[in-house]
Amino acid sequence: MQIIVTGTLLGGTYALIALGLTLQYGAARIMNLANGETLVAACFVSFWLFTATGVNPLLGMVVIAPMALVINWLIYAWLLRPLVRRAKNRGMLEVDSILATFGLLFLLQGLMLLGFGGAYFSYRFLAEPFLILGEPYGLNRVVAFVAAVIVASLLYLFLYHTRQGTAVRAVAVDPASARLVAIDVARTAAFAFALGGALTACGGTLLSTFYTFNASMGVIFTMKALIIVIMGGVGDVRGATLAALILGVTETAVASLIDPGLTLAANYALFVLVLLFRPQGILGRASA
Amino acid sequence: MLEVSNLGVRYGRHMALQGVSLHVGKGEISVMLGANGAGKSSLLKAVAGIVPSEPGTEIRMNGRVISGLAAHLIVEHGIALVPEGRGVFGELTVEENLALGAFAKRARGSEQSTLRLVHELFPRLAERKRQQVRTMSGGEQQMVAIGRALMSMPDILMLDEPSLGLSPLLSKELFRSLKKIAASGFGILLVEQNARLSLKIADRGYLIENGAIAGEDTAHNLRHNPAVINAYLGGGGADQTPAVS
Numbered sequence: 001m002q003i004i005v006t007g008t009l010l011g012g013t014y015a016l017i018a019l020g021l022t023l024q025y026g027a028a029r030i031m032n033l034a035n036g037e038t039l040v041a042a043c044f045v046s047f048w049l050f051t052a053t054g055v056n057p058l059l060g061m062v063v064i065a066p067m068a069l070v071i072n073w074l075i076y077a078w079l080l081r082p083l084v085r086r087a088k089n090r091g092m093l094e095v096d097s098i099l100a101t102f103g104l105l106f107l108l109q110g111l112m113l114l115g116f117g118g119a120y121f122s123y124r125f126l127a128e129p130f131l132i133l134g135e136p137y138g139l140n141r142v143v144a145f146v147a148a149v150i151v152a153s154l155l156y157l158f159l160y161h162t163r164q165g166t167a168v169r170a171v172a173v174d175p176a177s178a179r180l181v182a183i184d185v186a187r188t189a190a191f192a193f194a195l196g197g198a199l200t201a202c203g204g205t206l207l208s209t210f211y212t213f214n215a216s217m218g219v220i221f222t223m224k225a226l227i228i229v230i231m232g233g234v235g236d237v238r239g240a241t242l243a244a245l246i247l248g249v250t251e252t253a254v255a256s257l258i259d260p261g262l263t264l265a266a267n268y269a270l271f272v273l274v275l276l277f278r279p280q281g282i283l284g285r286a287s288a
Numbered sequence: 289m290l291e292v293s294n295l296g297v298r299y300g301r302h303m304a305l306q307g308v309s310l311h312v313g314k315g316e317i318s319v320m321l322g323a324n325g326a327g328k329s330s331l332l333k334a335v336a337g338i339v340p341s342e343p344g345t346e347i348r349m350n351g352r353v354i355s356g357l358a359a360h361l362i363v364e365h366g367i368a369l370v371p372e373g374r375g376v377f378g379e380l381t382v383e384e385n386l387a388l389g390a391f392a393k394r395a396r397g398s399e400q401s402t403l404r405l406v407h408e409l410f411p412r413l414a415e416r417k418r419q420q421v422r423t424m425s426g427g428e429q430q431m432v433a434i435g436r437a438l439m440s441m442p443d444i445l446m447l448d449e450p451s452l453g454l455s456p457l458l459s460k461e462l463f464r465s466l467k468k469i470a471a472s473g474f475g476i477l478l479v480e481q482n483a484r485l486s487l488k489i490a491d492r493g494y495l496i497e498n499g500a501i502a503g504e505d506t507a508h509n510l511r512h513n514p515a516v517i518n519a520y521l522g523g524g525g526a527d528q529t530p531a532v533s
Contacts, residue, residue: 163387163396166380166387167391170388173380174377177375179338179359180336180369180371180375181392182360182393183391184360
């Protein structure tokens with residue numbers, strides 16, 4: 001039971017990170033391998049805000065998310081839009097964007113290593129016990145989970161109950177038809193990419209409240225997010241959320257029952273199983 | 289309303305259309321007849337801004353030049369295309385498809401009244417609001433596609449082979465709906481392989497051959513023109529009135 005609760009609490013934060021990647025890949029068609037760097041940057045900004053100015057990370061998110069939105073918009077406009085323009089088909093864009101964001105990953109990681117070194121950072125925020133069903137859990141983890149649920153619900157409301165959000169989904173399922181209903185596909189894709197970055201940054205902020213981070217861990221989280229996105233089915237918001245919870249619980253179970261060193265191995269074992277048996281995603285339907 | 293003059297479309301070295309001129313008025317149905325590969329679809333795509341047109345082309349909508357604009361901006365000028373293969377959002381519900389139809393700024397204000405009009409035309413769409421479109425039959429998906437296009441409040445509705453893949457009965461029903469749509473004031477530019485049915489509802493028709501307009505006349509005259517009967521209506525087929533020219 002403790003494993004399930006701890007895993008679910010962790011899964012909430014994972015879900016936000018993965019929702020960011022799934023928006024970037026599903027709607028903007030960019031497989032952003034530098035997604036984890038946005039997360040790490042958000043960790044450092046919330047660390048700095050908290051330790052230097054005493055700003056509560058939850059409040060910090062209100063600043064960090066819009067910042068990430070703007071920065072990711074700029075990344076899209078400068079680095080990725082030229083690739084989108086010259087790509088003759090989706091496959092070509094996929095290859096180009098993977099290579100470009102792979103490069104970006106090392107550029108950003110290098111800059112952060114330069115700024116913060118390779119040391120591990122953490123800060124104490126709400127590090128007190130909170131009882132769920134008689135068992136104590138870190139209050140920071142519980143708060144992070146609740147905040148993740150709120151942010152994810154807001155995203156869901158936006159995507160499923162507003163005109164602009166529905167337009168983002170339309171671009172995700174069929175960009176060629178989207179322009180026939182007056183949707184500016186190029187702008188919507190840029191916006192989806194930026195919004196994805198903002199979500200990942202929210203995930204990073206929440207993660208930093210209970211997790212020890214360093215400048216070079218971004219790639220691990222990109223891989224986790226990638227596993228979740230593929231498990232959930234590309235572009236599937238509900239699938240990604242479910243997959244994030246499964247990953248959180250699996251990691252926690254492996255770490256507490258077998259060995260904490262095996263969590264990454266467990267990630268990939270799950271990934272391989274999904275690719276073998278449900279390549280279309282856990283909630284996805286088999287393509288005809 | 290829609291005036292196309294000297295339209296040219298080129299795919300690489302192949303000229304798909306050359307010097308094409310035509311016009312469609314309010315509440316009027318015009319049909320383009322022509323063999324496969326004659327350039328009918330290219331014509332609609334060029335007007336919708338999906339394929340680029342050659343220099344020298346001028347397309348005007350309500351007096352304003354729209355040639356060279358991006359596809360999503362052309363919708364704002366009052367032109368909606370129902371593409372071949374329908375182009376509906378299969379993963380989305382009927383309701384969402386129709387709501388997206390009204391994404392154009394020109395259509396947002398009147399969304400509710402347009403939706404009522406679409407539901408009157410296709411009551412099935414009101415019943416199936418929450419159904420995912422890809423789970424619907426071909427005929428129903430065609431209704432979604434036309435409904436979605438109407439939701440943008442177009443002055444001109446363009447349809448590319450709407451009866452393709454529909455049974456004869458469903459095709460008849462579809463053409464009856466198109467007649468009603470024109471009667472509510474929308475102009476229609478139709479590309480159809482089913483010349484018989486489309487000439488019955490059309491006001492005017494254009495013949496298109498090898499990328500150029502080969503003839504233009506009222507639908508009534510075309511139906512009784514022996515050359516047209518031979519080429520498009522299956523050699524004097526069902527229309528029993530002898531052709532007098």
